Amino acid sequence: MTSSVTRLDTSARTPGRAAAALRHDWTRGEALGLYDLPFMDLLFRAQTVHRASFDPNKVQKSRLLSIKTGGCAEDCGYCNQSAHHKTGLKASKLMEVERVIAEAKKAKAQGASRYCMGAAWRSPKSRDMDVVVAMVEGVKALGMETCMTLGMLSDDDVVRLRDAGLDYYNHNVDTSEAYYDKIITTRTYAERLDTLARVRESGMKVCSGGIVGMGEGRNDRADMLVTLANLEEHPESVPINMLVAIPGTPLEHAERIDPIDFVRTIAVARIMMPKSFVRLSAGRTEMSDETQALCFFAGANSIFVGDMLLTADNPGDDKDSRLFAKLGLSALELNLDPSSDHEPGPSAGRQDVRQS
Numbered sequence: 001m002t003s004s005v006t007r008l009d010t011s012a013r014t015p016g017r018a019a020a021a022l023r024h025d026w027t028r029g030e031a032l033g034l035y036d037l038p039f040m041d042l043l044f045r046a047q048t049v050h051r052a053s054f055d056p057n058k059v060q061k062s063r064l065l066s067i068k069t070g071g072c073a074e075d076c077g078y079c080n081q082s083a084h085h086k087t088g089l090k091a092s093k094l095m096e097v098e099r100v101i102a103e104a105k106k107a108k109a110q111g112a113s114r115y116c117m118g119a120a121w122r123s124p125k126s127r128d129m130d131v132v133v134a135m136v137e138g139v140k141a142l143g144m145e146t147c148m149t150l151g152m153l154s155d156d157d158v159v160r161l162r163d164a165g166l167d168y169y170n171h172n173v174d175t176s177e178a179y180y181d182k183i184i185t186t187r188t189y190a191e192r193l194d195t196l197a198r199v200r201e202s203g204m205k206v207c208s209g210g211i212v213g214m215g216e217g218r219n220d221r222a223d224m225l226v227t228l229a230n231l232e233e234h235p236e237s238v239p240i241n242m243l244v245a246i247p248g249t250p251l252e253h254a255e256r257i258d259p260i261d262f263v264r265t266i267a268v269a270r271i272m273m274p275k276s277f278v279r280l281s282a283g284r285t286e287m288s289d290e291t292q293a294l295c296f297f298a299g300a301n302s303i304f305v306g307d308m309l310l311t312a313d314n315p316g317d318d319k320d321s322r323l324f325a326k327l328g329l330s331a332l333e334l335n336l337d338p339s340s341d342h343e344p345g346p347s348a349g350r351q352d353v354r355q356s
């Protein structure tokens with residue numbers, strides 16, 4: 001049985017292969033051209049790009065915790081936590097710092113290298129910031145990477161989070177600019193991009209991706225990836241979520257995406273953002289082992305572990321251990337020393353973090 005946590009072994013990368021150049025000038029036509037490749041050609045190409053920068057048998061594990069659940073002022077059509085939808089979710093207040101740290105400790109013991117804390121806010125209030133800053137400091141002191149997703153951030157917020165030592169900020173573009181207002185009306189795409197620019201400018205790492213299976217078309221999927229890949233720097237982490245259709249949300253009856261199209265989305269993301277971690281995010285409970293294996297082959301190299309995402313189910317450690325053993329995958333362990341200020345994160349799994 002494969003051990004669930006092993007150190008990164010760079011010798012398993014394809015020897016002598018030059019890393020793919022990073023591009024920021026992708027067009028919709030090029031993205032669609034990749035999508036439409038014969039499946040075998042697309043997967044071969046994605047796996048080749050993947051091996052140039054990553055060990056193909058290592059997957060980074062993050063653990064999510066909802067630190068403030070439900071009652072959100074935004075109307076995101078997919079979300080269990082929006083106050084605009086009647087989903088039956090029980091809302092709760094911002095968690096206490098000690099509880100968050102205790103949960104992070106458990107996640108670390110179970111092999112997670114990054115702890116992601118999510119709050120159902122349009123944006124944090126200044127009194128909330130004191131508490132989330134303490135959470136970041138406490139989780140970092142455990143020797144884990146930290147990520148937060150709190151909605152839109154001001155200039156002051158990004159400085160406070162960065163100074164607390166937050167490694168990643170998650171803020172998804174979610175879909176294409178053209179499809180965006182079919183899904184969310186309470187904030188604009190431009191506001192989303194503004195927060196991403198603030199996070200990047202502050203020096204924190206960017207985690208940004210989106211959701212497929214919301215009834216969007218091929219052009220929307222292509223455009224979403226073009227938006228992400230044409231940011232000044234590629235997000236270090238790119239979560240690709242398959243819609244979890246929540247009863248009571250406007251997307252409850254959205255037509256399910258064909259798993260092969262989902263795998264194609266992962267492969268195109270991998271090719272367009274060759275050095276980013278591409279995360280196979282929400283929706284894994286609905287996926288077969290075979291679909292997940294194809295996603296890993298297509299270049300996904302990060303997952304959320306544990307039996308819960310924020311409010312929705314996730315496969316859980318037993319199921320994931322069995323899947324990892326079957327596929328010979330193991331967890332990417334990060335060499336994080338809380339007392340040092342070395343560059344954490346993707347450098348452990350890639351050759352060069354900075355981009356031109």
Ligand code: SAM
Nearest residue numbers: 078079120121149150151172241242243244282
């Ligand atoms: N309120 C913050 C925000 O929206 O930025 C943070 C939390 S929000 C739940 C984080 C992301 O999770 C969303 O942007 C979306 O991409 C993803 N997500 C939320 N609900 C989902 C669902 N039902 N299915 C798939 N992805 C979902």
Ligand code: DTB
Nearest residue numbers: 080118239281282309310311312
């Ligand atoms: C992301 O892209 N997916 C995660 C994380 N970033 C915050 C959240 C998925 C949420 C799935 C639905 C739920 O748990 O409510």
Ligand code: SF4
Nearest residue numbers: 072074076079082120
């Ligand atoms: Fe609120 Fe985030 Fe859910 Fe949108 S995705 S309703 S902003 S918690």
